[in-house]
Amino acid sequence: MDLLTLIGLAIGTAALLGGNFLEGGSLQSLLNGPAALIVLGGTIGAAVLQTPQANLQRALRLGKRIFIADYPAFDSGIKQVVNWAVVARRDGLLGLEPLADKEKNRFARKALLLLIDGNNTQSIRQTLEIDLIAQEQRDNNAAGFYESMGGYAPTIGIIGAVIGLIHVMQNLSDPAQLGPGIAVAFVATIYGVAFANLFLLPIANKLKQSVSADSLFKELIIEGIVAIAEGENPRSIELKLQGFLPRN
Known part of the structure; x- marks a missing residue:
């Protein structure tokens, strides 16, 4: 479980509810x-409508x-x-076959x-870079599903507010109902904006960062395999690949 995700959600939710409480509002x-229902259903429906099944x-x-x-x-x-x-230098490229058979990472x-062939x-x-680019594009398209929901949610929230105001206008003959009715109408706007900015857009950005990290790891594999094919010393390969390590 990613602790930072839970912490971020907790801070955002606490700030929203805490601010509402300090303003004199209630959870109710x-x-x-x-x-x-309008915000969640409308947002999901719009995102599904624009997204191909594979994505x-x-x-x-x-x-x-x-x-x-x-x-x-x-x-x-x-x-x-x-x-x-080390194995390739000691046993030749064919010595890598047992390692390839046991390797779980597809790339x-x-x-x-x-390399063995x-x-x-x-x-x-060239072959590996084509694989990398295609996979990265597919994963970014998938992350874009959540980003698109983040774009639709605020607008759907406004639609919900307008629907609520329509019901308020139908009760103009009862002034006592206007204040509470308008307040309820704008709750949909809060749902849309909060859902987008506290959940959906951060999720999309986090997934894109994960996709970027996967692609960088594949670049590490590519550079390492090419270096082995060129017969470089294992120590030289290690020093070269250390450039991929994250720096604080």
Whole structure:
């Protein structure tokens, strides 16, 4: 479980509810079932309408990264590549076959197989970069599903407020109902803006950062495999790949 995600959600929610309380409001004033239905249903419906099925399915799978940190371990990746280099220098490229068979990472397995098959460095780099770019594009499109919801939510909230005001206008003959009715109408706007800016847009940005980290890790694999194919010393490969490590 990603603790920072929970902390961020807790701080945002506490700030919203705390500010409402300090202004003299109550929790009851922010609870409105019809407004929630309009905002949630309308936002999800609009986002689903614009999203191809493949991207929608991928977005749902990618969504698990919201609460479960899934960033690649660059230090372990470097050690793994250096180990490949040591095995290749000691046993030749065919000595990497057992490692390729056991490799769980699809991209790393593909890289090893290209190396074992004796492809030249240009062909290896080109093939892997095509894979990287295509995968990154698919994942960014999936993250865009949440970003699109963040764009629709405030507008759907305004629609909900207008619907509420229509009902208020129908009760103009009863002035006592105007104040509470208008307050309830604008709850939909709060839902839309809060849902977008406290949840959906941060989620989309977080997923895009995760996708970017995955792509950077794949670049590490590419550079390592190409270096092995060129016969570089394992120690030199390690020093080169250390540039991928995050710096504080």
